[in-house]
Amino acid sequence: MESEEAGRGLRVSLFITCYNDTLFPETGKAVVKVLERLGHTVDFPAGQTCCGQMHWNTGYQEEGLPMLTRFLEQFKDSEVIVSPSTSCVAMMKDHYPIMAERMKDPKITAEVAAILPKVWEFSQFLTQKLGIEDVGAYFPHRVTYHASCHGLRSLHLGDGPQRLLRAVRGIDLVEIENLEQCCGFGGTFAIKNAEVSSAMLADKVRGVLNTRAEVVTGCDNSCLMHVGGSLHRQRTGVWPLHIAEILAGEE
Amino acid sequence: MSGAGLDPRTAPKFQVAARRLVGDAQMRKNVRHATNVIQTKRAKVVAEMPDWEDLRESGRQIRRHTLRHLDYYLLQFEKNCTAAGGVVHWARDAEEARQIVIKLVKQSGPQGESPTEIIKIKSMTTEEIQLNQALEEAGVHAYETDLAELIIQLGHDQPSHIVVPALHKNRAQIREIFQREMHLPGSDFSNLGGTPQDLADAARRFLREKFLRVKTAVSGANFLIADTGGVCIVESEGNGRMCLTLPETLISVAGIDKVVPKFSDLEVMLQLLPRSATGERMNPYNSIWTGVDKTAAGDGPRTFHVVLVDNARTKILADEEARQTLQCIRCGACLNACPVYLQTGGHAYGSVYAGPIGAILTPQLMEMHHAQSLPYASSLCGACYEVCPVKIDIPEVLIHLRNKVVKQQSSGLNILANPEVMALKAVARVFRSEAVFRIAQKLGRLAELPLSHKDSNGVGWIDWLPGMLGGWTQVRDLRVMPKQTFRQWFEAREKAGKKGAADGK
Amino acid sequence: MASEAVVAGAREEVLHRIRVALGFSTDDAAVVGAEYAAVAREYKRAGTLGRGPLLEKLEERLRDYDASVIRVKAGGVAAAIATILGERGKRRLVVPQGLAEALGEPLPAGFEFVVDEGMTTSEIDTFEGVLTASTVAIAETGTIVLQNVPGQGRRAPTLVPDYHLCVVRAADVVETVPEAMDRIARTATLATTFVSGPSATADIEMTRIKGVHGPRFLDVILVE
Numbered sequence: 001m002e003s004e005e006a007g008r009g010l011r012v013s014l015f016i017t018c019y020n021d022t023l024f025p026e027t028g029k030a031v032v033k034v035l036e037r038l039g040h041t042v043d044f045p046a047g048q049t050c051c052g053q054m055h056w057n058t059g060y061q062e063e064g065l066p067m068l069t070r071f072l073e074q075f076k077d078s079e080v081i082v083s084p085s086t087s088c089v090a091m092m093k094d095h096y097p098i099m100a101e102r103m104k105d106p107k108i109t110a111e112v113a114a115i116l117p118k119v120w121e122f123s124q125f126l127t128q129k130l131g132i133e134d135v136g137a138y139f140p141h142r143v144t145y146h147a148s149c150h151g152l153r154s155l156h157l158g159d160g161p162q163r164l165l166r167a168v169r170g171i172d173l174v175e176i177e178n179l180e181q182c183c184g185f186g187g188t189f190a191i192k193n194a195e196v197s198s199a200m201l202a203d204k205v206r207g208v209l210n211t212r213a214e215v216v217t218g219c220d221n222s223c224l225m226h227v228g229g230s231l232h233r234q235r236t237g238v239w240p241l242h243i244a245e246i247l248a249g250e251e
Numbered sequence: 252m253s254g255a256g257l258d259p260r261t262a263p264k265f266q267v268a269a270r271r272l273v274g275d276a277q278m279r280k281n282v283r284h285a286t287n288v289i290q291t292k293r294a295k296v297v298a299e300m301p302d303w304e305d306l307r308e309s310g311r312q313i314r315r316h317t318l319r320h321l322d323y324y325l326l327q328f329e330k331n332c333t334a335a336g337g338v339v340h341w342a343r344d345a346e347e348a349r350q351i352v353i354k355l356v357k358q359s360g361p362q363g364e365s366p367t368e369i370i371k372i373k374s375m376t377t378e379e380i381q382l383n384q385a386l387e388e389a390g391v392h393a394y395e396t397d398l399a400e401l402i403i404q405l406g407h408d409q410p411s412h413i414v415v416p417a418l419h420k421n422r423a424q425i426r427e428i429f430q431r432e433m434h435l436p437g438s439d440f441s442n443l444g445g446t447p448q449d450l451a452d453a454a455r456r457f458l459r460e461k462f463l464r465v466k467t468a469v470s471g472a473n474f475l476i477a478d479t480g481g482v483c484i485v486e487s488e489g490n491g492r493m494c495l496t497l498p499e500t501l502i503s504v505a506g507i508d509k510v511v512p513k514f515s516d517l518e519v520m521l522q523l524l525p526r527s528a529t530g531e532r533m534n535p536y537n538s539i540w541t542g543v544d545k546t547a548a549g550d551g552p553r554t555f556h557v558v559l560v561d562n563a564r565t566k567i568l569a570d571e572e573a574r575q576t577l578q579c580i581r582c583g584a585c586l587n588a589c590p591v592y593l594q595t596g597g598h599a600y601g602s603v604y605a606g607p608i609g610a611i612l613t614p615q616l617m618e619m620h621h622a623q624s625l626p627y628a629s630s631l632c633g634a635c636y637e638v639c640p641v642k643i644d645i646p647e648v649l650i651h652l653r654n655k656v657v658k659q660q661s662s663g664l665n666i667l668a669n670p671e672v673m674a675l676k677a678v679a680r681v682f683r684s685e686a687v688f689r690i691a692q693k694l695g696r697l698a699e700l701p702l703s704h705k706d707s708n709g710v711g712w713i714d715w716l717p718g719m720l721g722g723w724t725q726v727r728d729l730r731v732m733p734k735q736t737f738r739q740w741f742e743a744r745e746k747a748g749k750k751g752a753a754d755g756k
Numbered sequence: 757m758a759s760e761a762v763v764a765g766a767r768e769e770v771l772h773r774i775r776v777a778l779g780f781s782t783d784d785a786a787v788v789g790a791e792y793a794a795v796a797r798e799y800k801r802a803g804t805l806g807r808g809p810l811l812e813k814l815e816e817r818l819r820d821y822d823a824s825v826i827r828v829k830a831g832g833v834a835a836a837i838a839t840i841l842g843e844r845g846k847r848r849l850v851v852p853q854g855l856a857e858a859l860g861e862p863l864p865a866g867f868e869f870v871v872d873e874g875m876t877t878s879e880i881d882t883f884e885g886v887l888t889a890s891t892v893a894i895a896e897t898g899t900i901v902l903q904n905v906p907g908q909g910r911r912a913p914t915l916v917p918d919y920h921l922c923v924v925r926a927a928d929v930v931e932t933v934p935e936a937m938d939r940i941a942r943t944a945t946l947a948t949t950f951v952s953g954p955s956a957t958a959d960i961e962m963t964r965i966k967g968v969h970g971p972r973f974l975d976v977i978l979v980e
Contacts, residue, residue, distance in 0.1 A: 018682065021737045022692050023730070028737035044741045050682040055675060057631060059653030063679035070683065094647075149632035182590045186630025193628060194722025195270045199594040200630070201726065229727030232712060281961075288962035305798040312795040320788050322774045322781055335945065341767040398968060399959035415959055422960055447960040451968050458969065463877055479944050489915060489955035489970025496911045497877050507770065512792055514944040518937040519799070521950070525897075529958065532817065533897035533933075536970060537950035538911075548874035550910040550947045561770045569777035 009039045013078035015071075015119075017085045018050035024221045030248035031084050031122055034135055037248075045074040053091035056099070058188045068099045072111050080129070081119045084244050086151030086220040087187075089121040094154055121151065122244055123219050127160035133167045139249040140170035144213035146204070146227060148220040149182050161219055161243055168246060174211040178203070185226035205230050208238060217243050257409045258381070259617050262601025264624040269599040278419045282411075282596045285418035286587040292530025293584060293638070300526070310523045311642040313516050314578035318568060324477040324510045325559065331480025335542025337555045345380035348560045352382060352469065352502055353389045355556050359467040359500035366391065366467050370458075372484065372491045373397035374471025375413060375581055376504050376560060378603035379616070382469070393469065394461050396490035398454050405432035411597030411605060414528045414583035419596050425450055433457050458490065468494035468552070472505035473580070474520060475557070478513045481541035482557065485524060487534050495538050501552040507559050508577040514539075520580060523640035527582035567615045572651045576611050578641045583608075585635035585645060591628055600625060607635035611648045619655055626652035671719065689738075696732045703731040803895070803931025810895050811978060814929050817898030821953025822966045823974040831861065833923060836977050837887065838864035840921060844975070849921075850875070850883040850913045858889040858907025859923055872913045880912055885919030886971070892939045893924045895931045897952060900924060900976070901940060904947040911947050920971040922951075926980045 012035050016028045032042045052067030071092070075081050083089050093116060100109040120129050127133060145165060151157040165173050184190065184200025204227055208216050216231070218224050221242050228240030262268065272278065297303050317324055329339045340355075342348035357365040369386070371377070371393045383393045383404075395404040399417035403410050406428040410416030417425070426445045433440040435457055443453055470491070474483040482503055484491050495501060511520065517539075525534040544550040567576050586592045586606030597605030602613040602622065610629055614622040626649045635645040659665070661672050681691045703711035711731030716724045723729060775781040782788060805813060815825045828836045841847070841864075848868040855869075856862050863869050869887065872880070889907035890900045900922055902908045914920055930936050940948065955970030966972060 016737050018688070022695065022732055025733055025735060025737035025740055029740060032741075044738065046738065046742070047685045049685055049688045052682075055679055057650055057653070058675060059626075059650070059655075059657035060675050060679065061650075061654045061657075063676060066679070066683050149630070149634075153633035153637055180634070182630050182632035182634070184590065184630055186632065189627065189630045191719055191722045193266055193269065193591075194725055195266065195273055196591055196594050196628075197630070197722075198726045199273045200590050203590075225730070226727065229723070229729055232728040232730075233714065233726060285962050288958075302799040305796075305800075309795060309797050309799055316791055316795055319778065319791070320782070321778070322771050323783060323788055325771070325774075326783075341770050343766045343769055347766060396969075397959070398957050402959070415962070417959060418962070425960055447963040447965050450960055451957055451965045455968055462969070463881060476944075481945060487955070488957045488959075488968035490968065492911065492915045492949070493969055496915055507774070515934075515937050515941060518934040519797075522799075522933050531821075531952070533894070533899045533950065533952040535821070535952050535954065535956050539944075539948040539950075541945040541947075544904070544947065548872075548910060550904050550912075559770070561773065565770065565773035565777045568774060 009041060011079045012040050012042050013075055013081045014042050014044050015048060015051075015075065015081055015083040015088070016044070017083060017088045020084060020221055023225070024242065027084050027221055027242040027244050030242065030244035031082065033248040034244060035082070038130070038132070038135060045078070048074045051088040051091050052099075053088055054187055056091065056095055061102070065099055065103060068096055068103075068112070069108065072108065072115065075115060076111065078118060080125075081115070082122055082125045083119065084122040084219070084242060085222070086121050086148045086155055086157070087222060089119060090150035090154035092116065092119055121155055121157070121219060123161045123164055124155060124157060126164060133163045135164065135167070135247050137168045137247045137249045138170050138251040139168050139246045141215050142172040142174060142213045143215045143217055143246065144174050144176045144208060144211040146176065146183065146208075146216055146218040146223060147179050148218055148223045151219050152180060157219065164243065164247060165217070168249070169251070171246070174213055176207045176211050178207055183223050183227050185223050187222070190226060201226060201230050205234070209236060213238060215239055215241050215246075217241050217246055219243050257598070257602050259602045259613050259622040262622070265599055265601070265628040266624060268601060269595045269628075272595045272599050275596075277421070278596050279594065281419050281421050283593060285412075285415060286593055289415070289530050289587045293527060293587070296526045296530055296532055299532070300522070306519055306522055307640055307642050309519045310580075310640055311578060313511060313519060314580075314641050315575070317510055317512055318508070318574060318577055321507065321510070321568065324512055325507060327477040328475050328480055328510050331478065332542060332557060333480070335480045336545060337480065337542040337557055340556060340558045342558055342560045342562070345560070345562050348380045348504060348558055348562065349382055349385040351558050352504060353385060353391070355500075355502050356386065356391055356467055356469070357389070359554065366465070368392050368394065368461070368465050369467045369469055370394050370396050370461050370465045370494050370498065371468065372470040372486070372494045373400045373416070374469075374504060375603060376471045376506050377469060378410065380504070380560065380562065382504070394458070394465070396458050396461070396494060397486075398451060398488060398490075401454055401458070402428060405429065409598055410603055412583060412586055413581050413604065413606070413608070419598075422447055422450065429453050435460060462493040462497055466499040468498040468501050470494055470501065470503045472503045472509050472557070473524070474517065475505055475510040476514050476517070476539075477510055479541050481514065481539050483517060483537060483539045485521070485534055485537050487529070487536065489536060492536055492538055495540065496551050498552050500554040500556075502556045502558065504558045504560060507561055507564050508579075524580055524582055527584040527638065527640040563616045563618055566618055570615075573611070573615060573648050575643050576615060576648055578643050579608055579612065580641060582640055584638040584640065588634040588638045590632060590634065591630065600628065607645045608643070611645055611652060614652055619652075619659065623656045623659070626656060692732070692736055696734075699731055799934075800932055801934045803935060805895070805931050807926070810929060810931055811926060811980070813931070814893055814895035814898065815978065817895060818953070818976055821898050822956070823898070823953050823976055825976045825978055827978045827980060829980055833859050833977060833979055834861045834864040837921065838866065840975055840977070841867055844885075844919065844973070846884045846919055848883055849885045849887050850880055850917065851887050852907055852909025852913065854906025855887065855889060872909055875913070877912060877916060880916045883917045885921060886913045886917045887921045888914055888923070890922055890924050890928065892936045893929045894933055894936045895929060897933060899936070899950050899952045901936060902949045902951060903940065903943055905943070911949055914949065914951075915970055918971055919973045920951075921975045921977070923977045923979060926978065
């Protein structure tokens with residue numbers, strides 16, 4: 001264990017997010033597995049639903065506000081909150097203070113200010129809060145990492161995820177061209193501007209295929225669902241996998 | 252002359268225009284090449300500056316401060332410019348600005364006669380107010396003198412980029428336009444060579460005659476300097492200097508947002524703008540002049556007018572969350588960085604302002620009555636904000652404008668005509684209760700059942716979705732929902748006693 | 757005139773709209789000035805290079821943008837002018853008033869230097885080139901600043917001819933843009949041109965082409 005934080009077991013509250021809960025339960029299981037392997041305990045506040053990102057970013061701000069209050073109710077007693085989604089964590093960090101301000105309730109503003117420093121994106125929790133890179137994983141495959149925009153530009157993950165991946169035994173990690181380019185998902189953008197989104201996706205898929213990787217990973221299943229949806233449509237055989245599922249791998 | 256201007260009032264929705272443009276392989280190749288070159292150059296010259304982030308912060312604060320005291324600084328500019336011999340005019344909207352310019356042009360000839368030709372420096376504001384068309388209707392032809400604008404004008408085309416308006420054209424296309432459209436007594440352009448140098452030489456020949464002959468010029472302005480009453484224009488080719496220096500009359504049209512407090516503030520702006528716009532440490536020419544030179548020899552035009560244009564800028568100013576839009580210094584860096592612009596080019600935006608800045612500026616200039624599709628022309632990836640020299644948080648403004656659009660669409664009976672509004676409001680209700688969310692998860696699994704096919708591994712996939720969701724499945728499959736949600740698994744595991752269960756699949 | 761009344765109305769209305777939009781307005785220079793003074797300015801102001809590296813940097817940056825540079829010692833300017841013009845094959849140049857005084861040396865013999873005393877554009881267009889001094893040069897950006905003062909003159913003569921030979925004194929070289937702006941602060945209202953290399957465009961396929969409308973060739977004599 002490399003840092004003091006890592007020296008004692010933390011009580012981690014998992015914010016799985018609505019789409020991971022529904023579509024990607026394996027990611028949640030992998031997060032639990034990695035955190036427990038590192039000696040922490042995981043709880044799951046049962047009343048949690050959605051961070052509000054889809055509504056807020058699509059212009060339905062008023063509809064997003066109740067999701068903030070729900071989050072606060074569910075997680076107010078948490079010691080530390082971990083979520084395996086860069087865009088949801090970015091949503092919370094970037095917009096919860098604005099939402100609180102709009103609700104004109106000083107109590108909510110104070111609660112948001114108190115809770116946000118306790119919220120971590122999964123990879124960030126490992127590299128920055130715990131200060132570790134080697135989580136004892138094994139994954140004998142050729143892998144390329146997709147940097148989701150929110151992780152890159154809002155959470156400033158930097159090369160944290162790649163450092164975690166490099167420490168995985170057996171992995172063959174190859175870098176994708178134009179790492180910083182958006183895959184074209186953008187939430188409802190992929191539906192509302194399907195044509196342009198598809199063109200952006202084509203660039204990203206070309207990048208993935210050029211790496212000859214078997215697996216494309218990242219810290220956000222929404223981007224991976226998008227890239228993976230095209231990889232499957234073309235029957236490329238390349239499959240998307242959340243970074244937690246790689247880090248959970250064992251010999 | 253160029254064809255009818257890009258007009259957000261009549262332009263198709265972004266989605267519709269984009270659908271056509273992503274099919275234009277030549278345009279996409281040209282745009283990809285151009286944006287890639289500028290971005291690479293920009294990255295190199297920005298990396299040379301260890302104080303780049305400090306400059307950006309100062310740039311942001313100077314612009315923000317100016318906007319906060321916009322009346323104060325405009326009045327100061329007016330006073331100082333007037334004292335130096337300039338004449339300042341104010342225009343509430345595009346129509347008023349056009350009428351002022353036309354009147355000034357018509358008075359500018361010898362003995363007060365109207366000239367039939369003027370020369371012009373590339374200016375976004377004059378494009379915005381569709382000045383050339385109005386001049387033409389008033390019997391005055393405006394020669395665009397920036398090489399790219401000349402290409403656009405001769406090609407009856409529309410600009411597709413704020414800084415390099417013809418970047419969607421390659422050399423062969425430009426040569427063809429020049430051969431067809433350039434006519435000059437004594438010059439033959441029909442056997443024109445095809446290298447960029449040949450084409451630039453042709454433009455030099457074609458325009459020099461205009462520079463030496465035409466006595467009235469119209470320009471925009473990069474910066475109005477309040478404490479001196481001066482104006483600054485930044486350019487590369489020297490056509491700007493020609494228009495600013497040689498004619499008898501100069502009319503500069505500027506948005507009211509273009510003012511900076513002090514001459515010394517240019518020390519920030521002149522570092523931020525060239526590096527962001529063209530990836531140069533400094534563009535070849537910056538001109539700064541103040542009023543008119545009254546000495547006998549004279550330096551530059553004897554008559555100088557500035558037209559200050561509002562045209563909905565005060566509406567933007569009134570919206571505190573969107574006010575930062577007016578910080579823009581028109582460098583175009585956000586276009587070059589934008590992955591959406593990369594695919595569509597500028598014409599999809601249906602406005603002279605393309606790319607991310609166009610997506611926030613245009614609907615606001617239209618007071619949200621037109622161009623409502625533009626705030627959605629973004630994946631919110633944030634690349635624009637990262638390169639903006641004055642730190643306009645474009646994604647935040649986009650989201651804010653989306654909210655305005657949604658409010659329009661959900662007002663009164665509009666809501667019934669809009670399945671998206673209905674759907675998103677319904678989903679919001681689902682997320683307000685965990686119990687309802689659980690039911691929705693179950694219903695979702697049932698609903699997708701008839702659409703799913705199993706692959707050889709027994710995993711279900713959907714390759715067709717109905718209605719607006721069909722955009723997804725045009726190029727992507729969607730994996731069906733797993734039988735067990737995460738929360739069901741977690742609860743089952745809690746019940747069973749957690750140890751050893753973590754790796755249970 | 758009726759139309760002017762409309763315009764005057766526009767001024768008041770735009771100012772009124774601004775004040776309504778902002779929700780306040782002040783004409784108190786002290787208040788605005790205090791806020792202005794609070795603007796963060798952490799960027800680099802003063803250069804850090806010694807004299808030698810400073811001049812080297814200017815030279816490198818000028819060359820990078822296709823200008824040619826010759827270095828001479830004081831007293832060698834006239835000879836350098838003669839050499840360069842000889843090489844370029846230029847004989848008839850327009851010059852501003854007060855050039856010899858600004859250079860501190862008489863102009864070389866064997867050339868025709870015609871002083872601009874308010875020439876027309878067509879007259880200026882007949883010259884093979886222009887020779888001027890300069891106000892300040894910026895090493896960081898490879899920029900030469902010209903102002904309408906003796907030795908530099910009006911803007912048209914440095915624009916219309918195809919060739920510009922410019923003399924820069926080492927004492928006038930600064931490293932940063934803010935240093936240059938400080939130097940011209942007192943003469944801010946003079947017609948001022950920042951020149952960074954010859955006229956150029958990259959409008960066609962982003963290929964940088966030297967020379968469109970301004971001088972296509974820029975030579976710099978750097979005097980130590």
